[in-house]
Amino acid sequence: MPEEELELIGQFARKKLNADELYTFSLILCDNEIDRDSEKFTVSALHTLAKLFVGKTGIFDHNMKSKDQTARIYAAEVMTDPQRKTADGEDYTYIKAKAYMVRTEKNKDLIAEIDAGIKKETSVGCCIKDISCSICGRNIKTEGCEHQKGKVYGGKLCCYLLSEPTDAYEWSFVAVPAQKNAGVIKSFNPAQETAKLAEWANEYKNELKADIIRAAASVIPEMKSAALDEICDSLSLDMLREMRSAFDMSARKNLPVVRQLDCKKADGENENSEYKI
Ligand SMILES: [Zn+2]
Incomplete structure:
Protein backbone atom coordinates (compact mmCIF):
# COMPACT_ATOMS: atom_id res chain seq x y z
CA MET A 1 0.00 0.00 0.00
CA PRO A 2 1.44 3.39 -0.96
CA GLU A 3 2.54 5.64 1.91
CA GLU A 4 0.01 8.37 0.88
CA GLU A 5 -2.84 5.91 1.31
CA LEU A 6 -1.63 4.98 4.78
CA GLU A 7 -1.47 8.65 5.62
CA LEU A 8 -5.00 9.26 4.40
CA ILE A 9 -6.25 6.36 6.50
CA GLY A 10 -4.18 7.63 9.43
CA GLN A 11 -6.39 10.72 9.60
CA PHE A 12 -9.31 8.58 10.70
CA ALA A 13 -7.74 5.77 12.70
CA ARG A 14 -7.34 6.19 16.42
CA LYS A 15 -3.97 4.54 16.40
CA LYS A 16 -1.20 4.15 13.88
CA LEU A 17 -2.05 1.27 11.58
CA ASN A 18 0.31 -0.80 9.53
CA ALA A 19 -0.38 -1.81 5.96
CA ASP A 20 -0.72 -5.47 6.89
CA GLU A 21 -3.43 -4.70 9.45
CA LEU A 22 -5.54 -3.00 6.84
CA TYR A 23 -7.86 -4.23 4.18
CA THR A 24 -8.86 -1.70 1.54
CA PHE A 25 -11.30 -1.90 -1.32
CA SER A 26 -13.01 0.37 -3.82
CA LEU A 27 -16.69 0.79 -4.33
CA ILE A 28 -19.13 2.83 -6.33
CA LEU A 29 -21.07 4.87 -3.82
CA CYS A 30 -23.70 6.48 -6.03
CA ASP A 31 -24.11 7.80 -9.56
CA ASN A 32 -26.16 10.05 -11.82
CA GLU A 33 -28.35 7.26 -13.19
CA ILE A 34 -32.11 7.64 -12.77
CA ASP A 35 -33.01 5.36 -9.88
CA ARG A 36 -36.07 3.22 -9.31
CA ASP A 37 -37.84 6.17 -7.70
CA SER A 38 -37.29 8.17 -10.93
CA GLU A 39 -34.82 10.42 -9.17
CA LYS A 40 -31.21 11.17 -9.87
CA PHE A 41 -28.28 13.06 -8.42
CA THR A 42 -26.92 15.93 -10.47
CA VAL A 43 -23.22 15.81 -11.27
CA SER A 44 -22.58 18.78 -8.98
CA ALA A 45 -24.39 16.94 -6.16
CA LEU A 46 -22.02 14.01 -6.70
CA HIS A 47 -19.03 16.32 -6.29
CA THR A 48 -20.39 17.61 -2.98
CA LEU A 49 -21.31 14.12 -1.79
CA ALA A 50 -17.85 12.80 -2.61
CA LYS A 51 -16.45 15.29 -0.09
CA LEU A 52 -19.17 14.67 2.49
CA PHE A 53 -18.69 10.90 2.48
CA VAL A 54 -14.98 10.94 3.27
CA GLY A 55 -14.61 9.75 6.85
CA LYS A 56 -18.05 8.16 7.01
CA THR A 57 -18.47 4.58 8.11
CA GLY A 58 -20.45 1.99 6.25
CA ILE A 59 -21.98 -1.26 7.30
CA PHE A 60 -22.45 -4.58 5.57
CA ASP A 61 -26.12 -5.45 5.46
CA HIS A 62 -28.33 -3.53 7.78
CA ASN A 63 -28.29 -5.89 10.70
CA MET A 64 -24.53 -6.30 11.00
CA LYS A 65 -23.68 -3.43 13.24
CA SER A 66 -20.70 -4.80 15.12
CA LYS A 67 -17.44 -2.92 14.81
CA ASP A 68 -15.90 -5.77 12.82
CA GLN A 69 -18.40 -5.30 10.07
CA THR A 70 -17.81 -1.64 9.40
CA ALA A 71 -15.58 0.05 6.90
CA ARG A 72 -14.63 3.70 6.64
CA ILE A 73 -14.27 5.74 3.48
CA TYR A 74 -10.88 7.44 3.35
CA ALA A 75 -10.97 8.84 -0.18
CA ALA A 76 -13.61 9.53 -2.79
CA GLU A 77 -13.55 10.99 -6.26
CA VAL A 78 -16.02 11.67 -9.04
CA MET A 79 -15.37 9.67 -12.21
CA THR A 80 -16.99 9.89 -15.62
CA ASP A 81 -17.40 7.16 -18.20
CA PRO A 82 -18.20 8.92 -21.50
CA GLN A 83 -18.76 5.53 -23.17
CA ARG A 84 -21.74 4.87 -21.00
CA LYS A 85 -24.85 7.07 -20.97
CA THR A 86 -27.54 7.40 -18.34
CA ALA A 87 -31.20 6.88 -19.25
CA ASP A 88 -31.49 10.63 -19.85
CA GLY A 89 -28.41 10.77 -22.03
CA GLU A 90 -25.76 12.18 -19.68
CA ASP A 91 -22.27 10.72 -19.45
CA TYR A 92 -22.37 8.12 -16.70
CA THR A 93 -20.78 9.77 -13.66
CA TYR A 94 -20.21 8.13 -10.30
CA ILE A 95 -18.46 8.47 -6.97
CA LYS A 96 -15.66 5.98 -6.64
CA ALA A 97 -14.76 5.63 -2.99
CA LYS A 98 -11.97 3.82 -1.22
CA ALA A 99 -12.71 2.25 2.12
CA TYR A 100 -10.67 0.45 4.72
CA MET A 101 -11.31 -2.10 7.43
CA VAL A 102 -8.98 -3.25 10.16
CA ARG A 103 -8.44 -6.97 9.62
CA THR A 104 -9.68 -9.12 12.47
CA GLU A 105 -10.43 -12.79 12.95
CA LYS A 106 -14.15 -11.94 12.89
CA ASN A 107 -14.21 -10.16 9.54
CA LYS A 108 -12.07 -12.72 7.70
CA ASP A 109 -15.08 -14.23 5.95
CA LEU A 110 -16.46 -10.87 5.00
CA ILE A 111 -13.14 -9.87 3.47
CA ALA A 112 -13.03 -13.13 1.53
CA GLU A 113 -16.52 -12.37 0.28
CA ILE A 114 -15.48 -8.93 -0.94
CA ASP A 115 -12.39 -10.40 -2.59
CA ALA A 116 -14.56 -12.96 -4.33
CA GLY A 117 -16.49 -10.06 -5.84
CA ILE A 118 -19.86 -11.05 -4.45
CA LYS A 119 -22.10 -8.34 -5.74
CA LYS A 120 -23.70 -5.98 -3.34
CA GLU A 121 -25.60 -2.80 -3.83
CA THR A 122 -24.62 0.33 -2.03
CA SER A 123 -27.20 2.45 -0.36
CA VAL A 124 -26.44 5.89 0.96
CA GLY A 125 -28.18 8.15 3.43
CA CYS A 126 -27.91 11.86 2.82
CA CYS A 127 -29.75 15.14 3.10
CA ILE A 128 -30.73 16.92 -0.09
CA LYS A 129 -31.69 20.59 -0.06
CA ASP A 130 -32.81 21.13 -3.62
CA ILE A 131 -35.10 18.89 -5.68
CA SER A 132 -36.31 20.04 -9.06
CA CYS A 133 -38.37 18.72 -11.95
CA SER A 134 -36.37 17.64 -15.01
CA ILE A 135 -39.11 18.88 -17.35
CA CYS A 136 -39.89 22.40 -16.11
CA GLY A 137 -37.05 22.98 -13.66
CA ARG A 138 -39.37 24.09 -10.83
CA ASN A 139 -38.41 23.41 -7.25
CA ILE A 140 -40.50 20.47 -6.05
CA LYS A 141 -40.41 21.43 -2.40
CA THR A 142 -41.22 25.11 -2.67
CA GLU A 143 -43.11 25.49 -5.94
CA GLY A 144 -44.30 22.08 -7.08
CA CYS A 145 -45.43 21.39 -10.64
CA GLU A 146 -47.92 19.38 -12.65
CA HIS A 147 -45.41 16.83 -13.94
CA GLN A 148 -45.22 13.35 -12.50
CA LYS A 149 -41.90 11.65 -12.15
CA GLY A 150 -41.59 8.46 -14.17
CA LYS A 151 -43.95 9.75 -16.88
CA VAL A 152 -42.92 10.85 -20.35
CA TYR A 153 -43.71 14.38 -21.58
CA GLY A 154 -43.04 15.19 -25.22
CA GLY A 155 -40.66 12.25 -25.46
CA LYS A 156 -38.76 13.29 -22.34
CA LEU A 157 -38.81 11.24 -19.15
CA CYS A 158 -39.68 13.25 -16.07
CA CYS A 159 -37.41 12.67 -13.11
CA TYR A 160 -36.54 14.61 -9.99
CA LEU A 161 -33.08 16.13 -9.93
CA LEU A 162 -31.39 15.99 -6.55
CA SER A 163 -28.88 18.73 -5.92
CA GLU A 164 -27.19 20.54 -3.06
CA PRO A 165 -26.59 17.74 -0.57
CA THR A 166 -26.08 19.20 2.89
CA ASP A 167 -24.99 16.14 4.84
CA ALA A 168 -24.14 12.49 4.41
CA TYR A 169 -24.81 10.05 7.21
CA GLU A 170 -23.93 6.54 6.38
CA TRP A 171 -23.55 4.09 3.58
CA SER A 172 -24.19 0.39 3.53
CA PHE A 173 -23.74 -2.70 1.46
CA VAL A 174 -26.81 -4.74 0.90
CA ALA A 175 -26.50 -8.25 -0.49
CA VAL A 176 -28.09 -8.72 -3.88
CA PRO A 177 -31.23 -10.68 -2.84
CA ALA A 178 -32.39 -7.55 -1.00
CA GLN A 179 -31.53 -5.35 -3.95
CA LYS A 180 -35.09 -4.52 -4.90
CA ASN A 181 -35.62 -2.69 -1.67
CA ALA A 182 -32.25 -1.07 -1.51
CA GLY A 183 -31.48 2.25 -2.99
CA VAL A 184 -30.74 5.79 -2.13
CA ILE A 185 -32.57 6.98 0.91
CA LYS A 186 -33.22 10.68 0.76
CA SER A 187 -34.52 13.03 3.32
CA PHE A 188 -37.15 15.06 1.53
CA PRO A 256 2.13 4.64 22.34
CA VAL A 257 2.13 2.89 18.99
CA VAL A 258 0.52 -0.49 19.42
CA ARG A 259 0.78 -3.18 16.81
CA GLN A 260 -1.78 -5.86 16.42
CA LEU A 261 -0.05 -9.05 15.47
CA ASP A 262 -3.07 -11.29 15.32
CA CYS A 263 -3.91 -10.08 11.85
CA LYS A 264 -3.27 -12.00 8.72
CA LYS A 265 -0.78 -10.42 6.42
CA ALA A 266 -2.31 -8.82 3.39
CA ASP A 267 -1.34 -10.47 0.15
CA GLY A 268 -1.43 -7.07 -1.46
CA GLU A 269 -3.12 -8.32 -4.55
CA ASN A 270 -6.65 -7.31 -3.76
CA GLU A 271 -5.96 -4.14 -1.92
CA ASN A 272 -7.27 -1.87 -4.58
CA SER A 273 -9.29 -4.21 -6.65
CA GLU A 274 -12.30 -2.59 -8.19
CA TYR A 275 -15.40 -3.55 -6.31
CA LYS A 276 -18.21 -2.90 -8.72
CA ILE A 277 -21.80 -2.98 -7.76
ZN1 LIG B 1 -42.34 20.02 -13.77
Missing part, protein backbone atom coordinates in the same frame (compact mmCIF):
# COMPACT_ATOMS: atom_id res chain seq x y z
CA ASN A 189 -40.08 12.66 1.75
CA PRO A 190 -42.15 13.12 4.85
CA ALA A 191 -42.76 10.64 7.62
CA GLN A 192 -41.06 7.36 6.86
CA GLU A 193 -37.88 8.59 5.23
CA THR A 194 -37.48 11.47 7.62
CA ALA A 195 -37.83 9.05 10.51
CA LYS A 196 -35.26 6.74 8.95
CA LEU A 197 -32.86 9.62 8.49
CA ALA A 198 -33.42 10.89 12.00
CA GLU A 199 -32.59 7.39 13.19
CA TRP A 200 -29.42 7.35 11.13
CA ALA A 201 -28.44 10.82 12.25
CA ASN A 202 -28.95 9.72 15.81
CA GLU A 203 -26.85 6.59 15.37
CA TYR A 204 -24.17 8.67 13.73
CA LYS A 205 -24.29 11.18 16.57
CA ASN A 206 -23.91 8.36 19.10
CA GLU A 207 -20.96 6.99 17.19
CA LEU A 208 -19.29 10.41 17.22
CA LYS A 209 -20.01 10.77 20.95
CA ALA A 210 -18.54 7.36 21.73
CA ASP A 211 -15.40 8.23 19.76
CA ILE A 212 -15.05 11.57 21.55
CA ILE A 213 -15.50 10.03 24.99
CA ARG A 214 -12.98 7.30 24.21
CA ALA A 215 -10.40 9.78 22.95
CA ALA A 216 -11.07 12.20 25.82
CA ALA A 217 -10.27 9.46 28.34
CA SER A 218 -6.64 9.67 27.30
CA VAL A 219 -6.46 13.40 26.54
CA ILE A 220 -8.33 14.79 29.55
CA PRO A 221 -8.73 11.91 32.02
CA GLU A 222 -9.95 14.37 34.69
CA MET A 223 -13.13 14.99 32.72
CA LYS A 224 -16.05 12.79 33.72
CA SER A 225 -17.56 10.96 30.76
CA ALA A 226 -21.12 11.74 31.95
CA ALA A 227 -20.35 15.47 31.78
CA LEU A 228 -18.80 15.09 28.35
CA ASP A 229 -21.79 13.07 27.24
CA GLU A 230 -24.08 15.93 28.25
CA ILE A 231 -21.91 18.51 26.48
CA CYS A 232 -21.95 16.39 23.33
CA ASP A 233 -25.75 16.23 23.42
CA SER A 234 -25.93 19.97 22.98
CA LEU A 235 -23.66 20.06 19.94
CA SER A 236 -24.53 19.87 16.27
CA LEU A 237 -23.19 17.07 14.05
CA ASP A 238 -20.66 19.45 12.53
CA MET A 239 -19.37 20.52 15.90
CA LEU A 240 -19.19 16.91 17.07
CA ARG A 241 -17.19 15.98 13.99
CA GLU A 242 -14.84 18.88 14.63
CA MET A 243 -14.44 17.86 18.26
CA ARG A 244 -13.81 14.23 17.37
CA SER A 245 -11.03 15.05 14.95
CA ALA A 246 -9.41 17.41 17.48
CA PHE A 247 -9.59 14.80 20.26
CA ASP A 248 -8.43 12.06 17.92
CA MET A 249 -5.38 14.04 16.97
CA SER A 250 -4.49 14.79 20.59
CA ALA A 251 -5.20 11.20 21.63
CA ARG A 252 -2.90 9.87 18.94
CA LYS A 253 -0.08 12.06 20.21
CA ASN A 254 -0.60 10.62 23.70
CA LEU A 255 -0.80 6.97 22.78
